[in-house]
Structures are given as C-alpha cells and as structure tokens.
Amino acid sequence: MSLTEVIDGTQAAVTADPKNAAVSFTTTNDLVSGTATQVAVAVRDHSFGVDEPAVLGGGDTSANPVEYALAALGSCQVITYQFWAARLGIRLDDVSVKVDGDLDLHGFFGFDETTRAGFGDVRVSVTLTGPESPERYEELKRHVDQHCPVLDLFRNPTPTKTELTA
C-alpha cells in the first residue's frame, strides 16, 4: 500500500467511526543487570536492548534511554515528512534528520535540585532532497512540525502517571 492509500483508507475508516483513530502502544522494559535493560514491544514481535556507556556505569551494549528518545524524535520526523509529502503532493527524494540534545547531569544525580533531569535544549536539523522549491519544502515543514507525534511529546506536557507495585 502506498502512503496515499494508507491516508485515504484511514480517513474512510475514521469517518465511518471516529473511534477507529484511537490506538494504543505498549512496551515492557525488564532489568537484565546493572543498567542493561531489555525492551519488548507488545503485539508486534520487536525487541531490543538499552544500556549506558561505561562513564554512566553501563556495559555500553546498546544506546541509552535519552538516545532512544532522540531517535524516536528523529525517526518520527523522517516518517512524518514522508506522510505529509504524500498528503500534500510534494515530491521528496530523501530525508535525513540529525538530532542533538543537551543534558545537565546535576539533574539526574540530584546534585542540584533546581536543574531539570531531562534535556535543557534539543536541536533538530532536517535535510530534504528533491526537485521542489525551497518555499514548497518550508510549507511541508510547517505541516510536519504541526503533526509529528514525537515533536509534540517533546514540546508539550503529556499526562503521564506512574504506579508502583512492590
């Protein structure tokens, strides 16, 4: 199925019943040892490791959580560019996205309680290749930045509850 067919098919399904637009995603995250963690994605058969580099006490066997967060953002931008280029009829030959995030470890370690634990600043650099005018690609960027799920997650608060069983 082309992305245009997916968009049209989803629109038809959602028009028939708006509840068809409600989707849920689940991951389970289990300690292996130290900082090594194994992730399984529910329903679909995907799994991968997470770990810290040696300076943060890990075995460096995989990317760490904040790198996965930046990868979620960068890959979401790539895919949202693909969808919205199809939706708007804008030809796009290639997309590459670099994401940089700065973090102050005073927050994570609690050395300074006024420093936030998460990223203080994130920069996304998008490179598009194709035959359209720069103005057309700027128009595409506006639509992408308005509809990219992980960019929304970064820029805006998300209601997130934590619950403990011990």
Place this chain on the structure above:
Amino acid sequence: MSLTEVIDGTQAAVTADPKNAAVSFTTTNDLVSGTATQVAVAVRDHSFGVDEPAVLGGGDTSANPVEYALAALGSCQVITYQFWAARLGIRLDDVSVKVDGDLDLHGFFGFDETTRAGFGDVRVSVTLTGPESPERYEELKRHVDQHCPVLDLFRNPTPTKTELTA
C-alpha cells in the same frame, strides 16, 4: 565500576568543575524507503531500524517512533531505579516497567486540527522485587520520578528547535 562508584566519581568531577555535568547526545536518522528509517547513535557504535506496522504504511521491520519513545521512558525508569536504589542504600533485586500510551490518529493525519498529534495519556506500571518495606520502595519511587530524565521529557515542555535545509 559499581553504580555507587559512578555516583561518587561523577560527584567529585562535577564538584571540581560544574561543566563536567554538561553532556550531549546525537542521533542521525536516515530514510531507507517508505517508512523504514535507519538510526545511528553518534560517537558510540550503536544503530537500529525504525518502521511502521502495515496498517500505518510500513513494512513492520522494527518498532515505530512512538514505541521507541515509550521504550525510552520505560528503560529510563528501570535505570533510574537502579541508580537511586544505590544512592539511597535501598536493596532492589529486580525492576520491571510496563508503559502504555494512547494516541488519537486524528492528530497525526490532520483529520482534526484540535486533536494533539502526540500521546493523550501515558501510564507507567513499575514492579519492584526485593526485601525492603513498601514504604521504602515508595520513598525510592518519589526520588526516581523526580530525577528520571525521560519522565521529565514526557511531563514537561522541552525547548526543541527544528531547522530545514532544502
């Protein structure tokens, strides 16, 4: 190095010069084709794929961006539990974290511009195993939720700039 040694070593380095706490992370995210995207983590030698399931126009070769975002949160919780248990001297034998996120596709597809593109609701269920009292583990949870970088990313706005080269 034990996590306690990492905490003490980082504290010494950061006390000597607060700038030692400033760290940056980078990923590059390149389109393969369709929705398939390849991620490389800068400096460290880690890479992985990202893709959508068939209903979202993908080849289902890997987890998708929002699943990686939930995995970033779940694994960050696991690792922050490990660090803060070491820091507070709380014995913890095992940690398992399930993360569920709900998303309304009206947002991503732009079928309704009043629906946010990202998660409307996220639930984190943490299961701890160990010999300490429930009160001790509740105390641990309070410290973890205050210092977990990806939980901070979910709950609070992060300054995120996007820049286009086309």
